[in-house]
Amino acid sequence: MRPARFCAPTPRGLARSLGLPVPETPAEQARLLPWAVQTLLDDLALTPAKHRPEVRALAHLMARGGWPWGSAVLQALGDGPPPPQAAQLRALAVWTALPEVPELAPEPPPGTTPISPREAQARLAQVLGPQAESRPQQAQYTGAVCAAFDPRHHPDTPQVVLAEAGTGVGKTLGYIAPASLWAERNEATVWISTYTRNLQRQLDTELDRLYPNPDDKNTHVVVRKGRENYLCLLNFEEAAARVAAVPSEAPALGLMARWILATRDGDMVGSDFPGWLADLLGREVTLGLADRRGECLFSACEHVHRCFIERTIRRARRARLVVANHALVMVQAALGGIDDDSRPGRFVFDEGHHLFDAADAAFAAHLSAVETAEARRWLLGAEESGRSRARGLARRAEGLVDPEGDAAALLSDALEAARALPGPGWAARLAGAQPKGAVEHFLIEVRRQVLARAPGVEGPHSLEAEARPAEPELLEAARAVAAALTDLVEPLKAYAGALARRLDSEADTLETSTRTRLDSMVRSLERRAIGPLAAWKAMADGLAKDVPAEFVEWLTLDRVDGREMDVGLHRHWVDPTQPFAQTLGRRAQGFLVTSATLRDGNTDSEAAWIAAEARVGLRHLPGSCVRAAVPSPFDYVNATRVLVVTDVPREDAAQVAAAFRVLFLAAGGGALGLFTAVARLRAVHARIAPLLEEAGLPLYAQHVDAMDIGTLIAIFRDEEDACLLGTDAVRDGVDVPGRSLRLIVFDRVPWPRPDLLHKARRATWGGSAYDDRLTRLRLKQAFGRLVRRADDRGVFVMLDNRMPTRLTSAFPAGVTVERVGLAEAVAIVRAHCLTLTARAPSLP
Template identity: 50%
Template sequence: MLPHPALHASHGGIWIADGDGTRPIGRGEAIRIAADTPVIMLNAPLVGQRLGYAELSGLDLLELFAFVHPARFTVPTPQGFARAVDISPPETDADVAAFLREAAAALLAVVAGDWAEREGAWTTAQALARARWPWAPTLAGRLTAPATNERLLFTRLPEWEEAAPRPAPRTVTIEPHEAEERLVRLTGQGAEVRPGQRAYAAAAAAAFGPRPMREAPAVVLAEAGTGIGKTLGYLAPASLWAAKAGGAVWISTYTKALQRQLGQETERLFPDAAARRAKVVTRKGRENYLCLLNLEDALQGGFAGRAAILAQLVARWAAYSADGDMVGGDLPGWLPTLFRRNGSTALTDRRGECIYAGCPHYRKCFIERAARASVEADIVIANHALVMVNAARGRELATRPTRYVFDEGHHLFDAADSMFSAALTGQETIELRRWILGPESGGRGRRRGLQARLSDVASYDEQGGVAIQDAIDAARHLASDGWIGRLAEGAPFGPIEHLLAAVRGLTYARAEQPGDAGYGLETELAEPTPALIEAAAPAAAALDALVRPLVTLGKRLEAVLAEAPDWMDGPARARIEGAIASIGWRAETVAAWLALLARIGGPVDPDFVDWLVVDRVEGREYDIGLRRHWLDPTRPFAQVVLKPAHGALVTSATLTGGGDWDTAEARIGTPHLARGPARFEAPSPFDYPNQAEVLVVTDVKRGDLGALANAYARLIVAAGGGTLGLFTAIRRLRVVHARIADRLAREGLPLHAQHVDPIDTGTLVDIFRDDPHASLLGTDALRDGVDVPGRSLRLVVMEGVPWPKPTVLHAARRLAGGGSAYDDRLVRARLAQAFGRLIRRADDCGSFVMLSAAMPSRLLTAFPPGVPIVRVTLDEAVARVAQRLSTGARIGHGVAPLDA
């Protein structure tokens, strides 16, 4: 057993365990002990938050686990960790501290022997010792130097290889009966026959037929209720088409959770792991993947302190990772959160600085490997954002997909709204300045400007060199470091900062209200003041002076490619091709800014919604500028994504949620196509009238946070945990959590919360799923895409009707979409999505509670037909929840309904 004490803090108390046993202690003593001696903990940031000591550090078991077992996941709770190290879990909160010492000993025993991930451990441990990692001295006596030099990360990773271009997919037709037969093979001959699933697969096959005419893809809209099994339903015709046509089907989702689920489902298609790696590829935006050049810079001194420790642990993970995906892949989601502000964002390519073939690790790059693997794959699992980015400005022109499946299709409107918008803000302009100029004030790091990235082109092509210099000169007029402080002091510098100052002044004048809580402000771009009009002209001139050399540079690079000089080898060509794409989309961005500035003092464009913003958090400004969104973002989506495709299946359990088929089509963009879509609907097979009920609580006063917290606590206790609490405001979530967490802990019911616990959302859901006594509070991100079947989720509580926020953008769309009817459609869709979290399989049962007496009856059609909906007092709701959920009983299955 280790000599170090172990510390555990929860909402139920604080305990310390050492050689003399376990004892409860106070907060002050716990902080003193942790400050004086290395202490074993599980998730130090969470323990520090519960102690009120944010800078707490020590021997974190999660960090040790990430070192010993890179690219493995464990639920970061005592019970989850016990399973990971194969020891008995603690029975009570008071037993956890002693358990932590036992778990540490078990994990260190692995290090003392041979284990699967031993390679590289000794080398990494030496580097971690130099970074003063608290575990390093303990590991020193347990790891021995290898007999031969361990392969370093950058030599261990495999290289991708170039391949001949893939031929265009053959023209084939997938008959409905073929899709059904394929589905039978996927599910197995002995599987339960699901008529709805078979009908769904047959209908989905129509999306894989030949395109009848140009810009008229075969589109199928399919609403499949929860439990139909739509994933295998569309994988059947999709995989059949890929095999017969020799092409790739891109399956696009909205949430990372569904991407992971899809990856698991494809095991039925390709049981052999090697074949599955070749045939199924997961693609995400490049900002999700580890950048090896950024990592190398971090390992060579670019990071210091705790960030250097993170870099070493990430490097160890990268050597064992399947795909280098840092967000939703096999990097444990909890690992970056252990390092607080020293996060992992600097290890990914979030600034668009990739130098492509100019990178020494280009042949090992995770991003490039995934892109090339997807060319030869049968199934590419992507997301809505990546699909739209690739279609709008992707470099892979010759391998654009022709067949799509858009799962979670009800999110296409929101994804398109984000993708096809424009934001002329301080943060956006400063990022562009940094991309063009590179480092301006020294400092460490690998950031390089346009001149450094294209120095060979500048020396070879005189006009290209002039364009680079002109772009550099023009970029100096963009916002620079310290711009927010200068605006606050009334001393902006340059035309863009003067524009932002005018935006800030007008926004405060029109949008600030008495008693303002310090959150973001916005106002319409209507009737601009003379100051704003006067500031717009020089800003437009500055941006015009920037976009012209960027366009010229792009053309000169294309000319250099065509000339193919002797110095241009394969890597140089690839680097220049990447630069052309990167310069092109930045030129498009500046052009969009110019169009937005033309609106100031000019005519209104009915296709767009323009407004001014001051983004703030608790009174602190962090961005200022102008924003432009399409009134109907499905127009560019249809033009850029759907029209070039040959076929697309758009599917969801709530595709028509909040409206009818015409509404669904309008939010997907099919009215902008020359050919209308096919429609298919398969209702859920679940027995909702007997498996669930909806309770509308009538006596919790709106705005009374004490009463709201009391209601949540009583309902969670009545259900024995297993509760998903949904909020429409982060502030109310935090207040409720603060008031009830200790109270629930005394009942043995753990409570976790998004925006409170220093844990990423995906891991919070994993913790919630793992413990049937736990409850989870969250906001919009938990309302959709959370799949927690069984007893772990048996009660959903919403604090109020999820009305849309009254933003400028919403007001414009509301006016165009029918006024209050538009609001009602959005609310019904949100209610349907929230209710969909409750019943995930045939043996689930649960209650859905709305804590709002003002719930309009017209919105209740959001819930499945036949579900009992009753208005009750809180006392009655607590009694019904206890009766239904305490033993898992269901109304209609041996338990009589209470009077409403």
Template identity: 55%
Template sequence: MTPPSPPDVVATTTEPCLVAGWRRASLLSGDGEVLDLAAGAVEAALAGEKPPLLVHGPASWRRLGLPPRPAYDLLELFAFACPAVAAAPTPRGLALALDLAPPRDRESAAMMLHDIAARLLDRVRDLAATPNAPEITAIAQRMAQAGWGWGAAVLAALREGGAAIPGRMDPADALRIWRRLPKWEETAPRSPPATHPVGPAEARTRLAGLLGAAAESRAGQSDYAHAAAAAFAPRAVRGDPVVLLAEAGTGTGKTLGYLAPASLWAERNQGTVWISTYTRHLQRQIEAESRRVYADHARAARARVVLRKGRENYLCLLNMEDAVNAAANAPASTAAIGLGLIARWARASADGDILGGDLPGWFVELFGRGYTAGLADRRGECIHGACPHYQTCFVEHSIRRARHADLVVANHALVMVQAAMHGRFGTAGDEDALPTRYVFDEGHHLFDAADSAFAVTFSGAEAAELRRWLLGAEGARSRARGLRRRLDELVAGHEGLEGPLDAALQAARALPAPGWALRLSPARATVDGDEDAPADEPVLDNPSEALLHRLRVQVLARIRGAGASSREPGRQAECDIHPVPDEVAAMAARLERALDRIAAPLNTLVERLLARLEDEGEDLDTPTRLRIEAAARTLLRRAIGPLEAWSGMLRDLGDPPPEPGMMPVHVLFLRLEAREGQTLETGEVGLHRHWLDPTVPFAATLAAPAHGLLVTSATLRDETGPAEDVTRADAPRLDAAEEGWRAAEAHVGANHLPSPALRASVASPFDYARQTRTFVVTDVAHGETGALAGAFRTLFTASGGGGLGLFTAISRLRAVHARLAPALEAEGIGLYAQHVDAMDNATLVDIFRTETDSCLLGTDAMRDGVDVPGRALRLVVFERVPWPRPDILHRERRIHLAGEGAAYDDRIARLRLRQAFGRLIRSAGDRGVFVLLDRRMPSRLLGAFPRGVAVERVGLAQAAAAIRDFLPPA
């Protein structure tokens, strides 16, 4: 958080204004002089001045390499005046959001900060005439009392706008927004949907209506909607859904293409279509597009289009209450400043989504993660019907709206967990009836999403978190309530309930106790002059801790290079669990019995809680019934499910490993992971179990019960491509096309269903041969950080910015960024980076999109999740061929799923290159260049690029010259 400034009224005309670059800044002094300063001169220039106006204080001081100092951060004022409004956290971003002419450069940005401040205070004056003026005024008063630098200026603006100060609301109550939020009410359940089909011609007609008469006609989009209608045909046989795989090239307009038949089916059949995507960013994009279906009726759109995410993404009002009370009990605390802005946002938010929703992503960096993750239910402690804010809860609102919506926009993780819980526990296992119709956008990620959803990990952190959830804080200062406190009103006085609860909580002490990480860290001692020789091993009575210690010993014994190199931070190491040492097998069996002693009484507790609904049906009031149902559901999901999965995994250790050549169902292995500041010797060990083919449980739990699935992406299929570097675009590829479809079907689990999937493909409308150039640079030294940074600098300056740099390793990204940032700054090009800048990916992309001559470095998430049309993205530079990571899980899948060895690796690399290339051209007017800095690029991977694209192998200088010639000037 930016240090608070003195509570003087900001004049917005005489304060110095600071705009930071990388180790340089532009400073508009108090007397109106614009200075270009090196970082070391900034502090001296600010000495004796008022605190400066700036945008994004934490990032500004970090880019200058200076400690934070008092400042008036315009982002804080923007968050108060324009809550839940998107804006990139830069002077240009705020100017665009406020309808001001954007600055041209850093100097003009410094000169317009006063104008931005004045415009924002004008917005505050306008708030004084709104119905919520008393609440807004009271919030500003409470923030001013906590030392908010903008407090006096905001209160003055509200007074000028006509607000009464002091207002009609006590500032002490201003942050208690839960008292003023709308309540949901229960409604009758929705009837099962009908099964009327959607005809292809009807889908085309609906699409035309969505686009409007003035829209540009795109034949490919209409063809796509025509094909997508097939996914909404009635199911003929139970367990045999209609599955359509539809590949739509970039620029097809597939979102509206599938929304046309989906919305028509929902209206015609009074049912709900769930639209699922992989990334939060695309989830929000699809929600925005889907509202166009009901553009003429804004209120109807909110009721008929609902965004669903996991409970941990939303503001928890009970956590908010705890934070507000803590701030009230600490008058000197500045916590009320951040809470005041959260209160302003929550009252304006569409759905209370605090992580990836309409709370700006830069808010976390300004005020700390405690104001986002700390205010959400990140640890599964929701008490549902027992919560005093249950009927104003954002999550409960979204759940109930989704039950009656036409379109629910969710994510792969949520829909898979929901289906898995329903499959294991029936209707008590989830909060929604399972949908019958799905659209999976970003369908190429289904395999990875299923892999995460159905995998099991036993680690110290996860097991200790479950203990904390069951037992509470165990003496430490924490808001952790523990299971007894959460269930007390339901079990107190019921002997049949108190007994199992007591037994489970007593048995939970077998899970890692507080301080487990220190006890598991190996003690080191000098033995005969060898400083790496281990001292006596710790004696661990706790069965979880004892097993974890032995598993770490096993990994360190079996990995390669476990000497000095293993002390490098940020590394991972894996080894096979088999053959299982006798000592490990005995410890695993002991822990398995201990976990069963926790799960068994919890299962009994759930059974007896649900029995109360039947036995005491006439006596239980509605809130109690809701609490019992929610408690049973949470116990199943949060405790019993993991415990039974861990027990099953430990039990598997006693089984003999598959014979060589036999296909296993699961892959078990150990991973030792060194997090920031750790080495492998002190890292955390985990026992992992993955499905060899995770689409098997996906098909069984989600796909088979459904009636219809549309799986779509721009990159569903792999194409092997020509044998030579440059083009044989017209060569026949019939065999490769069929192979590509079959691989795509296996990748999404369609091959596990009774009937074959339908197939559709619509080509991109872009002329890639005309709009793009593609180069493989052949003279950049592989593995040399200086040479790699120099190559990025040469290419980014040749394009004048607008470059996206993609890396396959975080360590290389950081090393290149450290060398590249000052060099680009000297060229007037800003540089931002994932894993370096403390902002979420969506915020970094917003900045990149807004600052059209900046550059951005990123890894996988940037390769797949960036949509930046126009000049802001005109160059993609990939540092090396994106081969899959050669870990144990990949080894087993390569052997058993691919059936063709290295071709499996090639397919993955080609699809990743296709995704990266797809970032480049997003509209018909775009021009762009794709560069791969890896001279080892094999010709067999060139099928990753669109037909007609000539891939040239050139030197760095030649590539830079071609970029300058090809890209249009600004």
């Protein structure tokens, strides 16, 4: 019932979503559950007559598969004989009920008419409504960022605004106002990019204020993510076809069918799909049905006209606002276009301090076991029995060329050469030093050099070592890899050329579907195979030479709890914002980079601005940018306390866990624990979870609870006395206003990880001063979670007694950092949080 509607998976979450009184005590929560069930069954009994046969058929199929709710659901739907098995199976074919994606003419070029600050501020006032409180800082911010939407004056020189907005300014609606107004006026699209999918969800919710009518919002707003986030209808159809033979999967697939008919866009991560459902039903029949690399048949798929991904891509071409994430935007920038080579001209980069990390991931190259094995899977498809749906290049290319012609022979040569890449079972062969193919032999030599040179080999953690000077055996293996990759790249290039020539030579006769398939295949070959393979070949060829100055290369052996997961040679840009600026940056007409934490510390110095510009890549662009800084309106001096606990040895796991426990108890919940290492998070969780449960405080933890981080944060926000442990994903950009977050405890100073990549960047950008700057920005971002509205109060506690004074400028001006013992910290937390009174129970 109510598929694709958000509900925090707790008794309180159920109550709020069903409009029932919210329970407070455990006894009230227990009494709520049968009430909630009856409410849902009552709703089910009101199913319209025209939908009742399909719903009953699906419920019978699920009941026959062992669904415990089957009898209650069928009773609510009314008595009657079960439909024939064929009708029950047809009830899973929900793809036939989805609307087709319409084919529309190309959009005309966008306009370039600017907007004035006064016009943007008027739009902001309209969005906020007449009852909104006066926020002069928000209006100031809105006026300042309008320059990002001015016309470009010179080629390759976008209009750029770098804007820092303190917490509470309201920057999201502050930039939505000018972005939406400019998009409407110029019949254009603005891409709004943020860092994580959870933040996309928050931003999407904010847009309800701009478009309160769901139909209007659906027309003008599109949330874009990578293909792997969306359900694949072909995957679902193939899973549904198994139900006759495997009826036990019917309950899960029946629930998925209900969601497919109700979902807004088929997005399975961070949208309207319940993230906790995968833990209950199993990943294979939930998240495993998403589109995965190497599976999509594109226009050759029979579901292409109903495909969620295709629908989203096409809607994005006509939307006014596209809500994306940095990873997608960066990958598309690296590949030269947005899926179909469309080139958006205006961007807003929220959480702009993460642009560096996103560019680092997008423009890196990894000649590793996992990456090369994935390339083989993309080319050859599934090679083992089982349920892998990878279809391979030959299947995806069926019917594009004469099967007896030269192009088909080129494809055959390429697929044969692909067997030099790691195949199924590569991990066992690498561990046993029994390689198959040139790449596996190279990876064994990489592994050997890492184990010979890296410190801490006996431990369970990942290892890394410098790539140069390379051992002679590694150099010999690298030459063989370069030759094998040449044998693979050359026929792939020729095959792609043959497909492109057909597009040209048969331009007057090709059917639209065939033309689309040919174009998609050419682009996919370049982006998914030829480009990466060529980069790996260059890395292997260059191992005997010095690495170019703009890059850093090293070898890794990735391990998780002592288990080897990957091994390879890695290449990253020292400054990854350089290729970002050269691709998307110069191509854009204008963009805004904004965040609450762009500048280091509380200074307005020129040096702080220059460092911020360098961190987001603006120094690689011609021209200058508009700088804007709007301070937070919050009274941090009176609303917050910042404590550094001095008498808890950070190396003593028992004492650290005890500190978390007593601080969480002193606050009465509403506590967020932040960790710089997953292992320490898990250790603290194991020690304190039973004791907090005895005290009636729910404890949730990233990397422990089998739920996505978005669901965990939703529960934490919903359960006012809950506690949450997390790492970077909950340190940055999480919005939990009110009583639900009143205490933050950080286990250690969040210094940058001292790996070889950071070593190279540290040497380039100022040594220890670079470390300090990054650390202050992380502390600033974490502290920003504590106060999200004017009446919030809270305490920030650092358990690391080694925190140097020079880092304390990360906190707002006027906030005193107090160094205290644990007992005094507990007393301060208890006194500060006593003012945040709990609500009275509301359930009779």
